[in-house]
Amino acid sequence: MTGTHMIVLPGGGYAEHAAHEAEPVVDWLDDMGVRASVFRYPLLARHPEPLDALRTEIRRRRAAGAQRIGLIGFSAGGHLAGLAALGSARPDEAVDFAVLGYAITSMETETYRPARVILLGEDADPELRRSTSLDSLVTPQSPPFFVWHTAEDPYVPAEHTYRLAAALAAGQVPHAVHVFAHGPHSLGLARNAGEAATWTTLAKAWILEQA
Numbered sequence: 001m002t003g004t005h006m007i008v009l010p011g012g013g014y015a016e017h018a019a020h021e022a023e024p025v026v027d028w029l030d031d032m033g034v035r036a037s038v039f040r041y042p043l044l045a046r047h048p049e050p051l052d053a054l055r056t057e058i059r060r061r062r063a064a065g066a067q068r069i070g071l072i073g074f075s076a077g078g079h080l081a082g083l084a085a086l087g088s089a090r091p092d093e094a095v096d097f098a099v100l101g102y103a104i105t106s107m108e109t110e111t112y113r114p115a116r117v118i119l120l121g122e123d124a125d126p127e128l129r130r131s132t133s134l135d136s137l138v139t140p141q142s143p144p145f146f147v148w149h150t151a152e153d154p155y156v157p158a159e160h161t162y163r164l165a166a167a168l169a170a171g172q173v174p175h176a177v178h179v180f181a182h183g184p185h186s187l188g189l190a191r192n193a194g195e196a197a198t199w200t201t202l203a204k205a206w207i208l209e210q211a
Helices: 023-031 049-063 076-087 113-120 126-131 159-170 194-210
Strands: 004-009 035-038 068-074 097-101 145-150 175-180
Touching: 004 023, 004 049, 004 076, 023 035, 049 068, 049 076, 068 076, 068 194, 076 097, 097 194, 113 126, 145 159, 145 194, 159 175, 175 194
Parallel strands: 004 035, 004 068, 068 097, 097 145, 145 175
Antiparallel strands: none
16 A cells, blocks of 8 residues: 555553564564554653653654554554544644554543553642543544454453444544454464454454555
8 A cells, every 4th residue: 555554552451562463463564565663652641651662663654755644553552542642733743544452541440550650640630631531532523443352252352442433433434343242362463262252354354444
């Protein structure tokens, strides 16, 4: 896809970068003809340091010739992708579409608390928690989203995806949402994971439509 570049943001609770959500995802995107790279954002860092670093990377990719920027993030990486996709008015930081897998979307719930404490601190006030919750950032101008989750996820409940999906629907933002009945957290490409493995087929068609 000439002119499109996707940035891959692995999960890990803002404490680490999950390897299976990094280069294997780049290889999958490469196989479908989409240019991609992993971005290892700062860890154990307070907001907005990871977001500022990602916005710098988006500007760098645009300066290098990318005409369209897509983000694909998992768990905490999905939260960061959502913040970047929903939060900037600068044209050179614009995100054209985003794919979120079992993402932390809300800092207002008590799950996943460890990531929230790393990013916002133990005593984050309600305003900060709200302003870093993706559902509160959606506007009718938000870019398209592809969001997927499993209903059995014990670490980041599917409620996170439902919250974001409801906000996207209310804002009439183009979106696709898939919640699979079975599967643990941190599936990555979900190969040999039953029905959840079909997320890559569904996402491929959607990404190629966006790109």
